Amino acid sequence: MEIRTTLFNEIAGKEIRNTYARAFLKAMPAAIAARREAVMSSFPDPDAAQACGQAIRAEVVARLPELLEQFEQNAVARGAKVLWARDAHEANGIVLAIARERKAPYVTKGKSMVTEEMGLNDVLVEEGIEPFETDLGEFIAQQLKRPPFHIVGPAINIPVEEVCDLFMEKAGMEEPTTDPVELGYAARLFLRNKFHHVALGVTGVNMAVAETGTIVNLENEGNIRFNKSSPRTQVSIMSIEKVVPTMADAMHLTRLLSRNCTGQAISAYVSMDSGPKGGGEIDGPEELFIIIVDNGRSEIYADPTARQALRCIRCGGCLNLCPVYAKIGGYPYGWAYSGPMGQVLTPLLLGLDRAQDLYRACTLCGSCREVCPAGIDHPSLFLYYRAKDVEGDRRLRGKRRPWKEFGFFDLWSRAVAHSTLWNLGVRLVRPFVNRYSRGGVITTMGKYFEGWFRTRNLPAIAEKTFHERWKRLRRDTVSGDPDGRRGEP
Amino acid sequence: MIRWGSMEKVSLFIPCIVDLFLPEIGEATVHLLRRVGVDPLYHEAQTCCGQPAMNAGYREQAKRAAKHFIDLFGDDDVIVSPSGSCVYMVKHHYPQLLRDDPVWLRRAEELSGRIFELSQYIVDILGVEEVGASFEGTVTYHESCHILRGLGVSDQPKRLIRRAEGVEFVPLPLADMCCGFGGEFAETYDYISEEMVKEKVESYLESGADLLVLCEPGCLLNIDGYLSRNHPEKKALHIAAFLAGTGRGG
Amino acid sequence: MSKEKTVGHSARDEILGKLKRIPKGAMLPRPAMPPLREISLDREQMVATFIEKLTREEGVVCRVSDGSEAVARLTEIAAQEDLRKVMVSTDTVIAPLGLPVWGRERGITVLTPGDFSTRDSFRDAVFDEVQAGITGVNYAVAESGTIVIVHDAHQPRLVSLAPILHIALIPTTRIVPTYEQAVEAIYGDTKDIPSHVTFTTGPSMTADIMGKPFKGMHGPRRLMVILIG
Numbered sequence: 001m002e003i004r005t006t007l008f009n010e011i012a013g014k015e016i017r018n019t020y021a022r023a024f025l026k027a028m029p030a031a032i033a034a035r036r037e038a039v040m041s042s043f044p045d046p047d048a049a050q051a052c053g054q055a056i057r058a059e060v061v062a063r064l065p066e067l068l069e070q071f072e073q074n075a076v077a078r079g080a081k082v083l084w085a086r087d088a089h090e091a092n093g094i095v096l097a098i099a100r101e102r103k104a105p106y107v108t109k110g111k112s113m114v115t116e117e118m119g120l121n122d123v124l125v126e127e128g129i130e131p132f133e134t135d136l137g138e139f140i141a142q143q144l145k146r147p148p149f150h151i152v153g154p155a156i157n158i159p160v161e162e163v164c165d166l167f168m169e170k171a172g173m174e175e176p177t178t179d180p181v182e183l184g185y186a187a188r189l190f191l192r193n194k195f196h197h198v199a200l201g202v203t204g205v206n207m208a209v210a211e212t213g214t215i216v217n218l219e220n221e222g223n224i225r226f227n228k229s230s231p232r233t234q235v236s237i238m239s240i241e242k243v244v245p246t247m248a249d250a251m252h253l254t255r256l257l258s259r260n261c262t263g264q265a266i267s268a269y270v271s272m273d274s275g276p277k278g279g280g281e282i283d284g285p286e287e288l289f290i291i292i293v294d295n296g297r298s299e300i301y302a303d304p305t306a307r308q309a310l311r312c313i314r315c316g317g318c319l320n321l322c323p324v325y326a327k328i329g330g331y332p333y334g335w336a337y338s339g340p341m342g343q344v345l346t347p348l349l350l351g352l353d354r355a356q357d358l359y360r361a362c363t364l365c366g367s368c369r370e371v372c373p374a375g376i377d378h379p380s381l382f383l384y385y386r387a388k389d390v391e392g393d394r395r396l397r398g399k400r401r402p403w404k405e406f407g408f409f410d411l412w413s414r415a416v417a418h419s420t421l422w423n424l425g426v427r428l429v430r431p432f433v434n435r436y437s438r439g440g441v442i443t444t445m446g447k448y449f450e451g452w453f454r455t456r457n458l459p460a461i462a463e464k465t466f467h468e469r470w471k472r473l474r475r476d477t478v479s480g481d482p483d484g485r486r487g488e489p
Numbered sequence: 490m491i492r493w494g495s496m497e498k499v500s501l502f503i504p505c506i507v508d509l510f511l512p513e514i515g516e517a518t519v520h521l522l523r524r525v526g527v528d529p530l531y532h533e534a535q536t537c538c539g540q541p542a543m544n545a546g547y548r549e550q551a552k553r554a555a556k557h558f559i560d561l562f563g564d565d566d567v568i569v570s571p572s573g574s575c576v577y578m579v580k581h582h583y584p585q586l587l588r589d590d591p592v593w594l595r596r597a598e599e600l601s602g603r604i605f606e607l608s609q610y611i612v613d614i615l616g617v618e619e620v621g622a623s624f625e626g627t628v629t630y631h632e633s634c635h636i637l638r639g640l641g642v643s644d645q646p647k648r649l650i651r652r653a654e655g656v657e658f659v660p661l662p663l664a665d666m667c668c669g670f671g672g673e674f675a676e677t678y679d680y681i682s683e684e685m686v687k688e689k690v691e692s693y694l695e696s697g698a699d700l701l702v703l704c705e706p707g708c709l710l711n712i713d714g715y716l717s718r719n720h721p722e723k724k725a726l727h728i729a730a731f732l733a734g735t736g737r738g739g
Numbered sequence: 740m741s742k743e744k745t746v747g748h749s750a751r752d753e754i755l756g757k758l759k760r761i762p763k764g765a766m767l768p769r770p771a772m773p774p775l776r777e778i779s780l781d782r783e784q785m786v787a788t789f790i791e792k793l794t795r796e797e798g799v800v801c802r803v804s805d806g807s808e809a810v811a812r813l814t815e816i817a818a819q820e821d822l823r824k825v826m827v828s829t830d831t832v833i834a835p836l837g838l839p840v841w842g843r844e845r846g847i848t849v850l851t852p853g854d855f856s857t858r859d860s861f862r863d864a865v866f867d868e869v870q871a872g873i874t875g876v877n878y879a880v881a882e883s884g885t886i887v888i889v890h891d892a893h894q895p896r897l898v899s900l901a902p903i904l905h906i907a908l909i910p911t912t913r914i915v916p917t918y919e920q921a922v923e924a925i926y927g928d929t930k931d932i933p934s935h936v937t938f939t940t941g942p943s944m945t946a947d948i949m950g951k952p953f954k955g956m957h958g959p960r961r962l963m964v965i966l967i968g
Binding site for chain 2: 009012013016323324327328360361362363364365366367369370380383385386387388389390391401405406409410412413414415416417419422426441443449450451452454455456457458459460461462464465466467469470473474
């Protein structure tokens with residue numbers, strides 16, 4: 001997947017004018033958020049339920065190495081082969097080695113964001129092994145070579161006509177149709193054929209349960225189950241933070257994940273694997289490989305502020321409430337992760353320098369923080385990234401800011417700390433600003449603040465600021481007490 | 490309601506954008522407080538809470554603002570401000586900014602218990618909802634992000650609005666959706682900001698209300714700035730101006 | 740030691756080593772959560788809740804008194820759906836019903852996993868030849884109308900996945916209020932954990948095209964449930 005995080009403004013500028021996507025974004029996230037609200041009420045105390053999810057994920061981060069070891073031990077005891085990869089390159093290499101050895105001409109894949117992060121598909125293609133995304137939305141996005149539009153619906157913005165053309169060209173569909181159900185059925189037939197004969201299935205992991213060594217996957221379509229049932233070899237890939245302590249924790253997170261993701265009480269299928277198939281079973285994998293991928297996360301872990309990013313369960317709840325995402329959709333975020341959770345994770349994985357707009361294009365409204373079942377404080381992380389960028393932090397790859405900006409804030413802060421400077425500054429700036437004013441209203445300031453003035457006016461700087469009005473105001477005091485005491489009315 | 494002694498010092502914090510662009514809101518705040526029996530202090534050496542620097546990542550610079558503020562307001566019993574984002578900055582961010590210095594940290598933490606947004610102060614601390622306000626017509630309310638989600642204040646302004654004589658309160662569709670100000674965001678990501686404020690104004694028009702009231706000066710500049718250019722017949726008003734009956738709010 | 744193994748080993752040590760060097764962070768207290776409402780339901784209420792939830796997900800549910808009525812119901816379904824060839828599990832719910840004989844009497848080919856000597860021949864049959872998969876379940880969860888299946892030699896994974904119609908027979912004695920009861924029973928004894936467990940709530944579905952939800956994606960397009968007892 002091409003990384004386009006430095007093209008945020010260009011892509012967002014284009015997407016915001018896409019009336020089709022805008023109509024979509026106006027309706028869908030709000031609809032999911034409304035359903036979420038309704039289905040969370042199945043908990044007698046929804047706030048406690050959310051707080052419990054947050055506590056589980058906090059525990060995971062606090063106990064991460066110990067839980068990973070426990071998971072590995074139990075998974076291996078059930079016959080799974082657990083392999084570790086320091087980075088995307090190593091992880092891709094492991095998958096490639098397995099695929100080569102089993103002579104798989106193609107693989108079928110369940111939706112896995114970490115494999116998008118790894119760029120696994122490109123590596124497989126280079127090797128002459130064709131990877132088929134089998135989640136319908138991922139399949140469409142993959143065939144169209146588009147990044148994901150939404151964490152849950154990667155291709156929901158694609159018009160039906162385009163999907164129809166695509167399926168006729170690439171999925172063996174014979175009769176044109178714009179009925180989503182018919183299109184879905186065409187995809188089913190095409191991919192079913194792949195499932196039938198596949199030698200190697202690749203899945204992600206929603207949760208890796210330390211207590212039992214079990215990997216858990218949530219889905220609605222059934223494609224992940226096919227990847228776990230049809231081929232002789234199953235490869236399931238997880239990033240390190242996917243571990244959870246117990247089965248009971250996994251069940252609670254299953255409820256929260258489903259509610260936040262799609263507004264469902266539970267996804268249509270939840271499948272749990274503890275090792276490969278048993279001796280007498282006639283289907284299921286003879287070998288189960290679980291690949292645990294770091295790819296920068298142990299670095300994130302070392303940062304006491306940033307490490308909360310590892311709590312994310314990829315539910316997409318934040319996307320559904322983000323007012324910025326609701327205008328621009330998933331493409332501008334430029335990589336596998338979009339919306340507020342992408343704004344949290346991508347700068348840490350790619351570096352603050354390559355993700356400059358991701359943590360700045362935010363009003364800090366806090367809707368994401370409020371809904372997060374994992375307890376991530378997105379706005380405070382964005383402020384942290386901005387500060388580290390200003391400071392040119394080496395580990396996080398802060399870039400530093402233009403010297404003019406630095407100069408401005410430095411000068412400004414000294415004026416803030418010394419009110420005579422502040423008041424002097426106001427008196428100097430006021431005539432300059434107010435020469436643009438007509439009748440107390442400024443409609444333009446030439447080349448200054450063009451963005452604001454394109455659609456908005458601004459009041460002129462007051463002829464008398466509050467500071468300058470205070471003397472008179474103070475004299476007008478009703479109680480006659482200049483020391484501002486609160487007396488009896 | 491917290492019971493305060495009868496002689497506590499109530500001090501006013503007037504945000505920088507109110508000082509420069511909307512001083513009438515500051516005046517309205519003073520008139521309103523006096524009407525409910527509070528004659529506030531105003532420390533003339535105050536300037537800005539430091540939010541612009543904080544939001545831009547300039548922590549050292551924001552710290553200077555924080556220390557100046559703490560020094561200035563340190564002796565007051567209560568600080569009241571007609572801005573939720575400034576109150577949030579002081580309560581939430583000052584302790585974080587100053588966490589490496591135990592003395593300043595203690596002072597910041599201690600201060601955070603004594604600073605209130607205006608409507609929160611009037612309703613929760615003074616225990617007053619009837620403030621002598623009046624307005625003939627329908628009024629709706631925009632839930633500013635830092636006030637709603639930062640401070641947990643939502644009920645208080647609406648109670649004050651509802652108690653104004655002649656007012657019929659109508660809900661604002663998508664009331665808690667961000668208006669798109671976000672400080673520097675409004676300029677740097679102008680193309681996104683203007684779509685957000687446009688939708689906020691559409692909600693206002695959809696509500697059919699005669700007037701939109703809000704508690705946050707930044708939101709006011711943004712929304713009223715858009716109204717002034719595109720729908721000049723519609724107005725937005727700061728709650729201080731609305732309650733004090735001083736008209737001009739933006 | 741092979742090269743693959745050494746590399747894998749050192750990656751593990753390096754990753755865990757890095758993580759372990761960091762001081763343990765803070766945990767949050769687990770809040771007290773009131774029990775889910777379903778916990779206090781009696782059997783009949785659980786059945787009613789289960790039916791309501793599954794029906795909302797477009798599961799087709801009927802109830803019969805015993806095994807022979809269940810078979811009668813299957814006969815009706817077979818006629819209605821024009822079933823000629825089906826795959827059935829040999830789990831503890833299905834095995835006693837004698838479905839292979841039932842099928843022979845009605846001109847329906849009833850295949851079982853035991854009929855196949857290779858996984859490929861089984862796979863071909865369940866993908867291409869059968870019109871329905873008929874299985875029992877281990878548990879049914881009232882909370883969301885979910886059926887829980889523990890897969891093993893008698894209960895292959897593909898029987899409830901590949902055919903376009905899945906018919907599940909559920910003794911009402913196997914209904915539990917919430918997921919936890921099923922999970923405790925299945926995973927409680929850590930020495931005997933099953934390789935594969937599935938939770939199924941209604942037919943397969945997607946909303947990936949234009950956000951328009953519909954039933955029937957890769958998994959079965961329809962789920963029929965016969966509650967027994």
